[in-house]
Amino acid sequence: MNTIDLRSDTLTQPTKTMRKAMAEAEVGDDVFSEDPTVNRLEKIAASRMGKEAAVFVPSGTMGNLISMLSHCSRGDEVILGDQSHIFLNEVGGISALGGIHPHIISNESDGTLNLETVEKKIRASDLHYPPTRVIALENTHNYCMGSPIKPEYMQQIGNLAKRYNLKIHIDGARIFNASVAMRVDVKDLVREVDSVMFCLSKGLSAPVGSLVCGNKKFIDEARKWRKMVGGGMRQSGHLAAAGIIALGELVNELKKDHSNAQALAQGLSMLRGIVLKPALIKTNIIFFSLEHPALSPEEYLKKLELQGIKMLMIEPGVFRAVLHREISEFQVEQVIRTSEELTK
Ligand SMILES: *Cc1c(COP(=O)(O)O)cnc(C)c1O
Numbered sequence: 001m002n003t004i005d006l007r008s009d010t011l012t013q014p015t016k017t018m019r020k021a022m023a024e025a026e027v028g029d030d031v032f033s034e035d036p037t038v039n040r041l042e043k044i045a046a047s048r049m050g051k052e053a054a055v056f057v058p059s060g061t062m063g064n065l066i067s068m069l070s071h072c073s074r075g076d077e078v079i080l081g082d083q084s085h086i087f088l089n090e091v092g093g094i095s096a097l098g099g100i101h102p103h104i105i106s107n108e109s110d111g112t113l114n115l116e117t118v119e120k121k122i123r124a125s126d127l128h129y130p131p132t133r134v135i136a137l138e139n140t141h142n143y144c145m146g147s148p149i150k151p152e153y154m155q156q157i158g159n160l161a162k163r164y165n166l167k168i169h170i171d172g173a174r175i176f177n178a179s180v181a182m183r184v185d186v187k188d189l190v191r192e193v194d195s196v197m198f199c200l201s202k203g204l205s206a207p208v209g210s211l212v213c214g215n216k217k218f219i220d221e222a223r224k225w226r227k228m229v230g231g232g233m234r235q236s237g238h239l240a241a242a243g244i245i246a247l248g249e250l251v252n253e254l255k256k257d258h259s260n261a262q263a264l265a266q267g268l269s270m271l272r273g274i275v276l277k278p279a280l281i282k283t284n285i286i287f288f289s290l291e292h293p294a295l296s297p298e299e300y301l302k303k304l305e306l307q308g309i310k311m312l313m314i315e316p317g318v319f320r321a322v323l324h325r326e327i328s329e330f331q332v333e334q335v336i337r338t339s340e341e342l343t344k
Contacts, residue, residue: 003308004331009174009257009284009324012205017249018242022207027237030056031227037237041244045211048247049196050187053219054211056240057231060085060173063197063210065093066225068134070218071167071195074099076133078169079121081107083143085171086136097229101130109280111141112153115160122164135161138171139189140178146261146285148178151188158192168193173210174202177283180254194218203254203284203324204246208239250325257284257323260332264321267336271343284323291317292343300342307338 005011014022028034038056045054057063064086068078078094080087082104086094094100103121105113113135123129135157139149161168170190172178175198179186190196195214200206212222226232233239265278265286273292290297297317304311312320321335 003310004327004335005310006321006323006327006335007310007312009203009322010201012203012324012326014207014242015205015245015250018206018245021241021245022238025237025241027235029234030236031232031234035235035237035240037244038240041240042211044244044247045198046213048186049190049198049213051190051196051213052216054213055219055223055226056233056236056243057210057212057226058208058233060171060197060199060201060210061090061093062226062229062231063212064090064136064169064171065097065229066222066231067169067195067197067212067214068094068100068136069098069225070221071169072098072100072133075101075130077101077103077123077130078134078136079103079105079113079118079132080136081105081111081113081138081141083107083111083141084136084138085142085173086138088143103132107141107144109144109147111138111144111147111149113137113157115156118157119160122166132164132166134167134169136169136171138173140174140181140283140285142173142285145280145287146174146177146283147280148181148282149189150182151184151191154189154192161192167195170196172196172198174199174283176251177203177254177258180251181258181283195222200243200246203257204250205325206239206242206246209243211243253325254284257325257327258282260284260327260329261286261323263329264323264332264335267332268339271336271340273343274339286321286323287314287318288321289318290343295343300339303342304338309335309338
């Protein structure tokens with residue numbers, strides 16, 4: 001049976017071209033900055049983001065962590081969304097390892113943070129308060145329906161951050177999805193920010209790796225933190241080679257994932273018991289809930305699985321489906337048809 005695995009866009013396998021490039025990559029010891037392939041990937045990444053420099057890290061989580069460690073000292077505060085990946089899904093690393101205090105604001109449904117609320121939460125200088133150092137945003141915003149955040153918003157929050165002398169960090173695990181969905185150059189999404197992390201291992205199909213980009217001084221510091229947390233890799237050019245292919249060949253392909261997501265959302269939204277607004281779906285991530293008189297969420301999940309379809313139930317009754325390169329239009333149809341049978 002062919003499985004249709006919609007649990008995550010991290011499930012994508014490296015392409016043939018990637019496997020070949022990985023096998024043949026010219027490599028060296030990257031801790032000595034002597035891996036030509038890693039150096040090339042870092043240069044490409046920095047230039048795509050319009051930043052001075054970049055550092056290759058094994059995971060997005062490590063990228064976010066070392067960015068925060070570079071911006072903040074112990075006891076400093078970061079303002080971030082209550083639905084953010086850094087707050088929810090990174091094991092509390094910024095607090096546990098960095099002594100960084102998270103100041104949580106409710107995310108708006110489009111993934112942004114309300115500007116007035118952010119401004120109110122910035123700490124005044126006071127004996128009792130931790131100093132606010134960073135505003136962290138996420139683009140696209142995973143738990144806010146994969147919403148892409150617009151350049152206009154980035155401009156506004158950029159102005160706010162400047163007025164208060166704060167840094168901005170973007171968790172851009174899927175920033176190319178945002179760029180492709182809104183048809184804007186990715187540079188226009190990060191012009192106002194001091195650091196951006198993006199992943200090669202999600203919809204872009206590389207097996208491993210993320211990049212952190214920023215100015216030279218920041219990246220030098222991030223590189224030192226990367227070493228401290230055990231992310232100094234050696235002949236990692238074998239991994240970077242796949243990343244170079246990802247950036248060169250697969251970014252534009254993300255469009256297909258977005259149209260498949262839209263088709264899946266449209267199809268599912270017509271079914272009995274499924275609550276889903278397709279208009280909210282702008283990229284490759286779909287959330288919906290099931291409120292069906294005769295089919296429990298657990299049964300739905302189990303019956304889908306028996307037909308080879310996998311999704312995540314992220315909380316009771318709430319499902320997430322993520323479209324990616326290995327899900328075809330035809331398979332989207334299959335998911336809709338199977339769901340229709342089950343909810344009839
Ligand atoms: C996946 C993800 C990360 C972390 O990436 P890993 O490589 O899994 O550590 C960070 N932020 C967001 C929004 C993500 O979806």
